[in-house]
Amino acid sequence: VDERARAIEQLYRERFAGYCDALTGVTGDRERARDAVQEAFARALHKRRRLRRDESLAPWVWTIAFRIALDNRPRQGLARPELNEPALPDSARDPELAEAIRSLPPRRRLIVFLRYFADFSYGEIADACQVTEGTVAATLAHAHDALRTTLTTEHVEGGRR
Amino acid sequence: MTEMNDKQSLLAGRFEALKARDPGDWKAVRVRVRRMRRQRAAVVGAVTLATAVLAAPAFSIGERLADLIQGSPAPLEVQAYFVANDELRREMLARRADAGQELHDQFSPVIADEARGVFAIDAQQGPTYLWAAPTEDGRQCWLIQTGTRPATGRPFGTSSCDGTEESPAFSPGIIAWADLPNVVIVHVRVHDEAIARVDVEIDGRPAVALPVAAGHALGSVAKGERVSAFVGRNTEGDEVARFTVG
Numbered sequence: 074v075d076e077r078a079r080a081i082e083q084l085y086r087e088r089f090a091g092y093c094d095a096l097t098g099v100t101g102d103r104e105r106a107r108d109a110v111q112e113a114f115a116r117a118l119h120k121r122r123r124l125r126r127d128e129s130l131a132p133w134v135w136t137i138a139f140r141i142a143l144d145n146r147p148r149q150g151l152a153r154p155e156l157n158e159p160a161l162p163d164s165a166r167d168p169e170l171a172e173a174i175r176s177l178p179p180r181r182r183l184i185v186f187l188r189y190f191a192d193f194s195y196g197e198i199a200d201a202c203q204v205t206e207g208t209v210a211a212t213l214a215h216a217h218d219a220l221r222t223t224l225t226t227e228h229v230e231g232g233r234r
Numbered sequence: 235m236t237e238m239n240d241k242q243s244l245l246a247g248r249f250e251a252l253k254a255r256d257p258g259d260w261k262a263v264r265v266r267v268r269r270m271r272r273q274r275a276a277v278v279g280a281v282t283l284a285t286a287v288l289a290a291p292a293f294s295i296g297e298r299l300a301d302l303i304q305g306s307p308a309p310l311e312v313q314a315y316f317v318a319n320d321e322l323r324r325e326m327l328a329r330r331a332d333a334g335q336e337l338h339d340q341f342s343p344v345i346a347d348e349a350r351g352v353f354a355i356d357a358q359q360g361p362t363y364l365w366a367a368p369t370e371d372g373r374q375c376w377l378i379q380t381g382t383r384p385a386t387g388r389p390f391g392t393s394s395c396d397g398t399e400e401s402p403a404f405s406p407g408i409i410a411w412a413d414l415p416n417v418v419i420v421h422v423r424v425h426d427e428a429i430a431r432v433d434v435e436i437d438g439r440p441a442v443a444l445p446v447a448a449g450h451a452l453g454s455v456a457k458g459e460r461v462s463a464f465v466g467r468n469t470e471g472d473e474v475a476r477f478t479v480g
Contacts, residue, residue, distance in 0.1 A: 075402055082260060089258035103254075111259070115266035122403065122426050122474070163252065170248045189249035220245055 077121040080130055085114050087192075088131065092138060094190035097162035099183065100142045113138030131193060132201035139201075159183050173223040181216045188213060268372035308349035308365045311387050315377055316346040316367045319393055342369040344395070352376075353452040357417050362391075364421070364452045369395065374449060378421055380413055396423070403475030404429060406464040408455075415457070420444070422451040422464055429466035429474050437462050 089110060096106035117124075117134045124133055159182040164171030174182055180202075187193040187201060195209045202209070307313070320343060327341050349367035356362075363379040373396035379389040392409055403426040409419040422432045424446045432451040433441040437460040444451035455461060466475040 085258060085260055085263065090254045090256040093256060093258075094252070094254055107256070111263055112266065114263045115270065118263065119267050119270045122428055161252070166252055167248060170252070185245075189246055190253065217243065217245060 075121075077124065077130075078118060081114065081118050081121060081134070084130055084134060089114075091191040092135065094162060095135075095183075095186040096138055096142055098159045098186045098190070099139065101160065101162075103162060106142060109142040110138045112141050116141075129197055129200050131191075132197045135187070135191065135193075135197075135201045159186060169223075170220075173220045176223055177216055177219060181212050184209060184212050185216050185220075271372040307347065308351060308367070311382070312365050312377065312379070312389055313346040313349050313367075315389050315393070316344050316349050316365075316375060319375065319377075320344045320346070323395065342373060344369050344375045350448075352448045352450050355452060355454060357414055357419060357454040362414075362419060362452070362454070363389075364450055366448055366450065374423075376423075376450065378409065378419060378452070380411055380419075394423075404432065404464070404466050404477070406432070406477050408461060408479075410457070414454075417454040418457055420451075420453050420455055420461065420464075422446075422466075424449050424451060424466065426466065426474060428468045430469045431467050433465040433467060434461055435463040435465060436460065441465070 092110045092113075093103065093107050096109055097103045100106045100109070113134055116137055117130075124130065158179055159174075161167065161171040161174045174185065177185065184198055184202060187198045188195075193201065195206045195213075198204075198209045199206045204212075308316075324341060344367045346367055349365050351363060352366050353364040354361050357380070360381065364376060365379060366374050366376040368374055375393065375395040377389065377391055377393040379391040381391070382389050391411075404422050404424045406420065406422045409421060411419075420434055422444065424432065429446055431446055432444045434444060434453060434455065435441045436455065439459075442453065442455075444453045461479050463479060464477045465473055468474050
């Protein structure tokens with residue numbers, strides 16, 4: 074087994090669920106997200122030698138999955154809000170967090186998902202979203218501030234600490 | 235907040251509680267890969283002739299081009315060889331102590347009636363053919379045929395199949411037969427689709443380029459010459475993979 078194949082398998086075992094969670098936030102459909110992630114890892118394995126030496130594996134696979142998910146969206150649903158408006162999957166389990174996420178601009182939501190669902194480093198997020206690490210750090214800092222305010226306020230109003 | 239500590243944040247904890255515990259299905263990923271390889275093999279098969287014609291000047295090492303197989307189905311004798319070989323593989327695997335799921339994973343029936351010619355070179359004692367057939371899960375089996383038994387018409391030579399392990403960029407081999415007293419056959423099973431040709435580096439003379447078709451490269455080298463390395467190159471001539479002969 075070559076090194077890249079081994080690295081792809083290891084990435085799969087470590088982050089499959091996280092990729093699915095993050096992508097579900099984009100597609101709004103867990104099964105569609107899961108299928109896209111499966112297909113993305115298969116394509117990555119099949120085309121692994123196309124990965125440039127200076128390219129990080131995790132964002133490369135994510136980008137493949139993201140494109141597959143968008144390409145496979147239902148034709149009548151091109152304007153479906155969940156594609157442009159990433160949302161917390163299974164929001165009923167944490168409606169406060171879901172509401173707080175909704176308060177963020179879509180781009181920040183995706184970065185938050187990649188950070189906390191898919192466990193991406195700042196550098197990996199930067200590669201996946203084609204932005205600088207500084208932008209990632211600033212975006213996450215803003216997201217933290219916004220979410221901390223929202224969640225803390227809701228906790229206080231709800232009598233929870 | 236820094237990258238180091240934002241994972242300990244309130245936010246991170248809330249997300250952690252929502253994460254799915256789905257381990258995925260790695261085997262299903264590999265099945266998809268095999269399907270992709272099989273689809274690719276079918277496409278490559280359709281363009282094999284064109285590839286071979288374009289590459290004809292470098293087709294054999296110092297010998298004339300014997301024939302180009304038109305990509306049409308292999309003769310019935312060759313198809314029968316694949317079928318018989320399949321049975322042999324099945325029997326051998328069935329005897330393994332760890333048969334079961336392992337057997338299921340390793341063995342995939344060959345589709346003999348989809349066998350096709352990939353190369354034919356003149357290896358001094360007559361033509362040497364390379365026939366390839368897909369397996370049901372998208373791998374390949376192949377036969378390098380050096381002759382035909384007069385009594386039965388059955389081809390003989392050496393055959394092999396792709397393993398289930400993830401493949402390296404390419405797998406070179408040097409094959410010597412008593413029937414071929416003057417040459418050895420060099421065969422390279424190429425898995426990396428970026429590799430368009432394989433350079434065979436030989437001590438004391440320039441490297442010889444073999445074209446890749448349907449995931450194979452085939453040539454011959456005079457006995458006594460020492461092959462020092464196989465180098466896979468892309469269409470631009472850049473090195474993609476190298477195997478140094480020890």
